[in-house]
Amino acid sequence: MYQEERMLAILDYLKKHERISVDQICDLFLVSRDTARRDLVKLEEEGAVTRTRGGAVLPQLRHEIKSYQDRLNVVSEEKQRIGKKAATFVTDGDVVILDASTTVQACAEFLLDKQATVITNSIHQADILSNGELLNIHLLGGKLEKDHRFLYGSAVVEKVSSYNADIAFIGVVGISEQGLTIAHEEDGMVKRKMIEQSNYVIALADSSKFGRSEFFRFAKLEDVDLIITDKTPDQHVEQMLDAHHVKLIIAEK
Structure with a gap:
């Protein structure tokens, strides 16, 4: 093991x-x-x-984490802009990994006309992507996290390790000097393996995620190639990303 x-x-x-x-x-x-x-x-x-x-x-959680359905209703316009911009990085023939975050789900909605192979552990993403006639979809099987609608566990991690992807789109709860963090360790373990198996890693995060840190770190800043967000962050955030060679793109209105 x-x-x-x-x-x-x-x-x-x-x-x-x-x-x-x-x-x-x-x-x-x-x-x-x-x-x-x-x-x-x-x-x-x-x-x-x-x-x-x-x-x-187990440590005590510092924040109450909203359910997946609740999070779908938060900053939806910003997520749509970020997702639409993210989808432009996918070209025909690509192998793409999508994690289970709601911002990444917004990206999935703009991939329906692509000819690509998509790997995901999100049952919502798989449902959306099933409407894309040219998409080849791989839903990673494992234990179901009922509130947040993602599959996790050692079976998911092991399966991800057998793929080689061109791009991974990863959602976060927090981005800080400490790295990329998430609320659920099970989700974080899967995200980490998705990053390891991808040639290019794009984090999707609305501007509220900068300067935040949740209790489970799944990646260092240098593990990410690009962050797409909805508005220009503070100067110290841009300097921090520069120092770790992370590119930043703003999805304008």
């Missing part, structure tokens, strides 16, 4: 049992105590767990 798969399984266990010990990790996954500790250290660095003496627990 790969470390990423083991980490997802550890998080699944924590959701059911609230805490896990190093000994339990060793017994469950047949690994050494050093390997178990390394897994917990990495999960803690990413904000997914809080380590305790001899094990770990």
Whole structure:
């Protein structure tokens, strides 16, 4: 079992049992105590767990995260502009990865006339894309997150690793000096693998996402090639992106 798969399984266990010990990790996954500790250290660095003496627990969420349907109703005009601009980067024959964010869903709506292969873990995206006659759609199978309508888990991560994509479109909750962050660690694990498997990574984020940081970091700034947003951010944000060689495009009205 790969470390990423083991980490997802550890998080699944924590959701059911609230805490896990190093000994339990060793017994469950047949690994050494050093390997178990390394897994917990990495999960803690990413904000997914809080380590305790001899094990770990889940951290307390800092924000109430809105349901997928609620988020569809937030800044929809900005998301539409961002999504429309993002779709212009897809050319016929491309292999494209779409994550499960609502801003990326806006991009999916403008891909229906493309001739491309699209890989996604979002059941909403797959439904929208099914209207594109020339689109070849791969829906990644796994566990269903009912509130937010995405598929996750080790099966999704493993399947993504078998693809090589031209472009990945990734949504975020926060963009800061610390990197790109998300509210749900399961979603973040999938996003990370999507980024790793793509030649070019485009983050889609309305301007409210800059300067925010959620509890799970799934990527560093330098892992992203381009960010598309709805309006020019503060100068210090532009300088931060410049320093990490991240391009910025504004989707004008």
